[in-house]
Amino acid sequence: MEDLERRIDRLESIDAIRQLAAKYSLALDMRDANAWVGLFPEDVRVGDGKTGRTALRAWFDDTMRRQFTGTSHHIGGHIIEFDDPDQAQGVVYSKNEHETGDEWVIMQMMYVDRYERIDGRWFFRRRLPLYWYATDLNRPPLGERKMRWPGEEPYDGGYHEYFPSWKAFWERSGDDGSPVAEPAPLEGFLKTMRKDAAPPRVRVR
Numbered sequence: 001m002e003d004l005e006r007r008i009d010r011l012e013s014i015d016a017i018r019q020l021a022a023k024y025s026l027a028l029d030m031r032d033a034n035a036w037v038g039l040f041p042e043d044v045r046v047g048d049g050k051t052g053r054t055a056l057r058a059w060f061d062d063t064m065r066r067q068f069t070g071t072s073h074h075i076g077g078h079i080i081e082f083d084d085p086d087q088a089q090g091v092v093y094s095k096n097e098h099e100t101g102d103e104w105v106i107m108q109m110m111y112v113d114r115y116e117r118i119d120g121r122w123f124f125r126r127r128l129p130l131y132w133y134a135t136d137l138n139r140p141p142l143g144e145r146k147m148r149w150p151g152e153e154p155y156d157g158g159y160h161e162y163f164p165s166w167k168a169f170w171e172r173s174g175d176d177g178s179p180v181a182e183p184a185p186l187e188g189f190l191k192t193m194r195k196d197a198a199p200p201r202v203r204v205r
Contacts, residue, residue: 006085009085010082010085013082013085013088013117013122014080016121016122017078017080017088017090017115017122018078018080020039020115020122020123020124021075021078021092021111021113022075023035023039024036024039024073024124024127025073025074025075025094027039028060028064028071028073029070029071029072029073031064033057033060033061033064034057036057036060037053037056037057037060038053039124040053040056040123040124040125041116041118041123041125044056044124044125045126046059047059067100068098068099068100069099069100069101070098070099071096071097071098071099072096072097073094073095073096074094074095074096074097075092075093075094076092076093076094076095077092077093078090078091078092078093079091079092079189079190080115081188081189081190081191082187083187085117086116086117086118087114087115087116087117088114088115088116089112089113089114089115089190090111090112090113090115090190091110091111091112091113091190092110092111092113093108093109093110094108094109094110094111095107095108095109096108096109098134100149100150101150103136103150104136104137105134105135105136105137105149105150106134106135106137107131107132107133107134108131108132108133108159109129109130109131109132109157109159110129110130110159111127111128111129111130112127112128112130112162112199113125113126113127113128114126128162128199128202129202129204130157130158130159130161130162130200130202131146131147131157131158131159131202132146132157132159132160133146133147133148133157133159134146134147134148134149134157135148136148136150144156147203155203157202157203158200158201158202161200162194162197162199162200163193163194163197164194164195164197
């Protein structure tokens, strides 16, 4: 019975965490700042030494009002792994569209997340956005530095840097003939792919 309860709790937790990502997108796109900041714990770190939902809401209001007329975030694949019953990590794809001034910018990215259950409720502890490209709808982002916002110099978004396999793949001329690795542990797929690489420093627009 104890094992069954543990498995049910895990399934309910997975669903709650996936709902977090969906709620994040909806609240952001509908500009409901209170609903959005409520997905983070009360002691959320905002940056510049600031903490708390009030500071996070002020950042949200300024960013959404200053940079974007409208947005739409489309959630893709979501991998979730648990460190313990109340701590988890995940990677979730997001394809986004932004109305910004007189241009329409599309973006492909992923979020690298840390989740925490507090008093029975799951929250985002941290979200690290990793970007592949951002560009005007009519301008394919070919070449390097694919983050191309109107009025800004192009830059890299860290999309491939989080997982060292990308760089290793292109450094080889072909398959190296090494033995195929054993499948990753069920709760260690992301760690196995990461190979303890340091996370990239990402410029958040």
